[in-house]
Amino acid sequence: MKTVYLDNNATTRVDPDVVAAMLPYFTEHYGNASSVHTFGSSVGDAIKSARRRVQELVGAEFDHEIVFTSGGTESDTTALISAFESGGERSEIVTSAVEHPAILAICKHLVDTRGAELRLVPVDSRGRLDLEAYRKVLGPRTAVVSVMWANNETGTLFPVAQLAQWAHEAGALFHTDAVQAVGRVAMALKDTKIDMLSLSGHKLHGPKGIGALYVRRGTRFRPLLRGGHQERARRAGTENTAGIVGLGAAAALATVRWQEDAARVGALRDRLEEGLLERIGGTAVVGDRSHRLFNTVNVTFEFLESEALLVNLSRAGIAASSGSACTSGSMEPSHVLRAMKVPFTAAQGAVRFSLSRDNVDSDVDRVLEAAPAIVERLRRGA
Ligand code: PLP
Numbered sequence: 553m554k555t556v557y558l559d560n561n562a563t564t565r566v567d568p569d570v571v572a573a574m575l576p577y578f579t580e581h582y583g584n585a586s587s588v589h590t591f592g593s594s595v596g597d598a599i600k601s602a603r604r605r606v607q608e609l610v611g612a613e614f615d616h617e618i619v620f621t622s623g624g625t626e627s628d629t630t631a632l633i634s635a636f637e638s639g640g641e642r643s644e645i646v647t648s649a650v651e652h653p654a655i656l657a658i659c660k661h662l663v664d665t666r667g668a669e670l671r672l673v674p675v676d677s678r679g680r681l682d683l684e685a686y687r688k689v690l691g692p693r694t695a696v697v698s699v700m701w702a703n704n705e706t707g708t709l710f711p712v713a714q715l716a717q718w719a720h721e722a723g724a725l726f727h728t729d730a731v732q733a734v735g736r737v738a739m740a741l742k743d744t745k746i747d748m749l750s751l752s753g754h755k756l757h758g759p760k761g762i763g764a765l766y767v768r769r770g771t772r773f774r775p776l777l778r779g780g781h782q783e784r785a786r787r788a789g790t791e792n793t794a795g796i797v798g799l800g801a802a803a804a805l806a807t808v809r810w811q812e813d814a815a816r817v818g819a820l821r822d823r824l825e826e827g828l829l830e831r832i833g834g835t836a837v838v839g840d841r842s843h844r845l846f847n848t849v850n851v852t853f854e855f856l857e858s859e860a861l862l863v864n865l866s867r868a869g870i871a872a873s874s875g876s877a878c879t880s881g882s883m884e885p886s887h888v889l890r891a892m893k894v895p896f897t898a899a900q901g902a903v904r905f906s907l908s909r910d911n912v913d914s915d916v917d918r919v920l921e922a923a924p925a926i927v928e929r930l931r932r933g934a
Pocket of ligand 1: 622
């Protein structure tokens with residue numbers, strides 16, 4: 553029985569066309585882009601073309617605004633450290649309470665080691681950013697604002713273009729972690745005030761270990777990795793050519809496909825969500841249902857532990873994930889659900905289903921057939 557894979561916010565299957573585009577860069581075009589011979593120049597051309605494809609996907613004005621990195625975590629880390637270090641007298645970092653650990657951990661590091669002060673903006677029970685609190689916290693001491701485009705646990709979208717505008721009015725740099733949003737929402741960065749944006753290949757049917765940081769032309773920037781002059785001296789290290797080509801191919805596919813995917817996959821997600829709510833009592837959706845990624849639904853199952861549900865779903869051939877992190881044997885609801893003040897009895901039974909263009913109707917049928925009986929059995933304590 554084929555496993556129904558509904559954990560695409562964790563990672564996606566690499567598209568076969570992406571794999572095919574990458575392969576020659578292991579076996580034939582294995583040169584170093586910095587070399588002067590033809591082995592090098594053909595690789596240089598491939599990197600250039602991949603850069604253009606990523607530029608097009610995010611709607612950047614110039615291709616050199618795309619800096620290739622090893623993924624979302626490196627892009628986030630680079631952006632935050634660079635913005636903080638180049639912020640002069642300004643010492644405050646503004647971010648949201650529901651960011652990915654890749655952002656929260658580097659913020660904490662800057663607080664612990666560099667004298668940064670952190671301002672966490674709260675969200676409401678639907679996961680929407682408190683815009684009033686956001687505007688109030690911005691000021692002459694704000695060095696950088698980092699607010700995610702789409703939340704990885706609930707899919708909730710933040711109005712980043714507006715947030716960037718307000719950050720600029722306060723004289724601060726604006727970064728967004730768009731790891732979950734790139735390839736899933738329309739982007740025209742050139743028409744916004746967003747200074748930096750993080751993206752990751754493996755969330756858009758590209759390979760793992762490759763990503764990019766968009767850095768608007770003219771933005772104050774300090775490299776995280778220093779050494780060679782790759783990426784215009786903004787990210788040293790021999791280029792991950794096959795990964796870069798793969799990310800370019802994935803970006804090109806997303807550019808032509810995402811709208812069609814959004815309509816079809818969005819309808820599948822809606823049918824899954826409605827089916828679960830209808831068939832199973834004590835369920836609710838967490839997140840902003842009217843401003844959400846088309847592929848994501850986070851459902852809470854009251855009086856259940858998500859771990860038990862996930863194990864049983866897995867036995868039935870269904871792969872989903874929880875919004876909880878297991879800490880020292882006890883289930884702690886995730887910081888995202890805690891920030892949304894989801895009641896504990898619901899939050900501990902949160903399950904995230906995240907779809908992709910690989911999903912089909914029968915996948916949803918499988919979940920709707922299996923889940924009610926599993927939930928019923930677990931609630932009975934059997
Ligand atoms: N930011 C968000 C919102 C994510 O969902 C993830 C991955 O789960 C990351 C950052 C980290 O990206 P990567 O795995 O490419 O380091």
